[in-house]
Amino acid sequence: MKIRFYNAKILTMVSNQDIFEGEVWVEDNRIIYVGPTRYSKDKWDKEIDCEGNVLMPGLKNAHTHSGMTAFRSLADDLNLQDWLNNEIFPREAKMTSEDVYHLTKLAILEYLTSGVTAIEDMYLTPETIADACIEMGMRCEIVSGLNKFGPTLEVLENRYKNLNGMNELIGFKMGVHAEYTCEKELLLKVNEMIHKYKAPLYVHMSETKSEVDECIERYGMTPVEFFDSLGLFDFGGVIYHGVWTTPNDRAILKKRNIIVVTNPGSNAKLASGIAPLNDYLKEGIPVAIGTDGPSSNNALDMFREMYLATVLGKIKEMDPTAIPAMEVLKMATVNGSLSLEHKDTDVLAKGKLADIIMIDLHQPNMQPVLNVAKNIVYSGCKSNVKMTMINGEILYYNGEFIGVDVEKIYDKAAKIMERLK
Amino acid sequence: MKIRFYNAKILTMVSNQDIFEGEVWVEDNRIIYVGPTRYSKDKWDKEIDCEGNVLMPGLKNAHTHSGMTAFRSLADDLNLQDWLNNEIFPREAKMTSEDVYHLTKLAILEYLTSGVTAIEDMYLTPETIADACIEMGMRCEIVSGLNKFGPTLEVLENRYKNLNGMNELIGFKMGVHAEYTCEKELLLKVNEMIHKYKAPLYVHMSETKSEVDECIERYGMTPVEFFDSLGLFDFGGVIYHGVWTTPNDRAILKKRNIIVVTNPGSNAKLASGIAPLNDYLKEGIPVAIGTDGPSSNNALDMFREMYLATVLGKIKEMDPTAIPAMEVLKMATVNGSLSLEHKDTDVLAKGKLADIIMIDLHQPNMQPVLNVAKNIVYSGCKSNVKMTMINGEILYYNGEFIGVDVEKIYDKAAKIMERLK
Secondary structure, eight states: OEEEEEEEEEOOOOTTOOOEEEEEEEETTEEEEEESOOOOOOOOSEEEEOTTOEEEEOEEEEEEOGGGGGGTTTSOSOOHHHIIIIIIHHHHTTOOHHHHHHHHHHHHHHHHHTTEEEEEEOOSOHHHHHHHHHHHTOEEEEEOOBBTTBOOHHHHHHHHHHHTTSSTTEEEEOEEEEGGGSOHHHHHHHHHHHHHHTOOEEEEESOSHHHHHHHHHHHSSOHHHHHHHHTTTTTOEEEEEOOSOOHHHHHHHHHTTEEEEEOHHHHHHTTOOOOOHHHHHHTTOOEEEOOOOTTTSOOOOHHHHHHHHHHHHHHHHTOTTSSOHHHHHHHHTHHHHHHHTOTTSSSOOTTSBOOEEEEOOOSGGGOSOSOHHHIIIIIOOGGGEEEEEETTEEEEETTEETTOOHHHHHHHHHHHHHHHO | OEEEEEEEEEOOOOTTOOOEEEEEEEETTEEEEEESOOOOOOOOSEEEEOTTOEEEEOEEEEEEOGGGGGGTTTSOSOOHHHIIIIIIHHHHTTOOHHHHHHHHHHHHHHHHHTTEEEEEEOOSOHHHHHHHHHHHTOEEEEEOOBBTTBOOHHHHHHHHHHHTTSSTTEEEEOEEEEGGGSOHHHHHHHHHHHHHHTOOEEEEESOSHHHHHHHHHHHSSOHHHHHHHHTTTTTOEEEEEOOSOOHHHHHHHHHTTEEEEEOHHHHHHTTOOOOOHHHHHHTTOOEEEOOOOTTTSOOOOHHHHHHHHHHHHHHHHTOTTSSOHHHHHHHHTHHHHHHHTOTTSSSOOTTSBOOEEEEOOOSGGGOSOSOHHHIIIIIOOGGGEEEEEETTEEEEETTEETTOOHHHHHHHHHHHHHHHO
16 A cells, blocks of 8 residues: 655654655555655555645654543542542443453544544553554553552563564553552562563652652652662653652653653643643653543543643743743654654654654634644644544544444443443 | 524523433524424424534633734744733734734634634724624624723724624723723723723733732732722723732622633743632632633633633642533633623523534544533533534534635735734
8 A cells, every 4th residue: 555645744753854845655554755745656546635734743642541431521520539449440340351442442533533643551451452452553552550459460471471562553561550559569579570571660650749748658758769769660661640750750760761751631630730841851851741541631632731731831830931832742742652662653754654644724723824833732623633544544534533433432332331330 | 594403412501400402493593492302383494403412502702812813823932021022012013904804704713613602802903803703703892902002092982882783793892901001091081981881891900920010019009909999890890811819809809790701721821820710719700711812822712721721720729629610611601791791692591692502422532421511621622513603693514614715714814924924
């Protein structure tokens, strides 16, 4: 399959490369040309006139719990612990792996509308998350959410071996849910596994002030310090949230090559706080962006998250120059790929995987076109996503999901909720 | 013209009325029936199957500067005074009334995509704002932005007399730009006018801390106290922003029946601060929502503003229960009408004006449908706006602007910017 996109504005996200007018050529799942308009005698399976719209790398949702679509608008306006203990955990106990499969498919529809081409998904049943992603064509790193309630370390190790490499779209990362849901002994065992495979660690960390305070009470250290003292960051990794980090925490994150995934919508809605993105940027700690799950956000909309990342950053610093638009786009694309350990999805360039989105400039919120990057971050909306292509497949185009019966997915989710409600 | 909407979920916004399934009938520009499915032998010009989607009152954008679409993405990441003095004022000096006409049309397209059925617009040339709104079918209260640079009081009085009543869609409000752009003598003269017409006053107020500090330095009073001391609030009115009000300010606002219009996106992006919405709610001061102008926001998207109003409110209070979803919907509809002094656009009920929007639930971000109000505020997006009807006319439906050549409007805006850039 060879596809030629022409008449496009191209935002490659290759650093310091300006936007330019030209073409992108795709063969199977790879990009074979990015550059100015060029004559080609190739035979194309499809030639797409981009009508002056933008082609750019897909957005990476670097932290989510897709299966929680079930709980959207079910339990809002609660604090984190009440929400988790009284509303979410009891219902999750009744969820089957098949439920997670169907609810993940619902989430994937929403990702496609928002230009998301890869997700980092921590949820109950990795095997059926993988099934849903493969069926729908979504690129996904499934992250272990191991904690004191399960699964066993054997299961973790088997998943690491079996899910990695099972399909070109799927990967699996070592991780634990959080410090506060794991005993020290369990963490020591996970640490052995991390060292056995030289694997980076993925974990929710420093999301709320009380989480940090309780960890200090337990161990005399912040969660970042405590995990580092155990050796859990010896091969790098990713912390989700990172709202309440100290200067010493940030020195550790920098030293250990940890990436912070910020979740501004969820942190605001749950009143957890505003992450110190400006400090991370100043100290050279890469920041990626995630939506978190649809029960705490409640949307899976990377455009809303990009806007929140910058405006909450400006509010926190009381400085309107903080977290500029280009930096936010880098977080949502290049740094997302970094946190997923996907080397070939970060930018548009020859040889990279064809994870590409088209942004519609022919809508009133994108006019006039004075600065494309600022338009996308400050006035852009997921309604501007005209196309989402993953691994060379066009999955969403002009508001249509290609080859998917959406109402069947909605019905399934509704039926599941009748049982879980 | 008689239109029947059937198979709808109806959110009337009449207080304490739950959402129900039924029909809305419109004759010319009025609603003639809202209720359960009913047999009718009437002849309909149009019967619309709502497919289980939501009908609700249109959203009111209670503070904007529509003509500033020109400056979108032109001058971001600056502080308020630099932005205003170095980037905006010099360009506005070159703007013609015809420019404002075309740029307002561009803004109206964006309002329609976001379910906005009425705006409160303060900008340079009220007459051509009126022309654009009448031509496009937008309901609008134009607000005087009088200040020490103009216009004269005679112009203000003539506009008040001529624009009010010129067309059923248009009104004009007495107002001044802000305390810091008006000398005391000018304010005293405006005060006479306010008293002559027993008119409420509309004004930007307490947007930034420095604005309040400087007013205290000048007059020994906060802007709210100072205006009240002059008598400018004797007939009520509206303050835009209200980010930095004191307890005494709020006592005055309550006593004088002032409405606060909050602009969370603009206040965050310019790092002005977070308005104390929770205090306004506690003290019974009505809050409406506005986008502010597209140069400081940069979108004209009431869905984003609704989400920001609640999540910034939760962050400010560090309380996830603050500013619940239903309260936000009331701000964006009923309270918007209150600030516009539009008695007949607040709710869906027999006899009210037909300013109605349809919200598409058949999109993944609205599934499952466990709570419609929460879906709209927490996971809703302007991409869910399926229809915008103003004064009985369907102006936007399924992504199409009815009877408008949008590319012509985009071209016009681009040409204007070549001149102003």
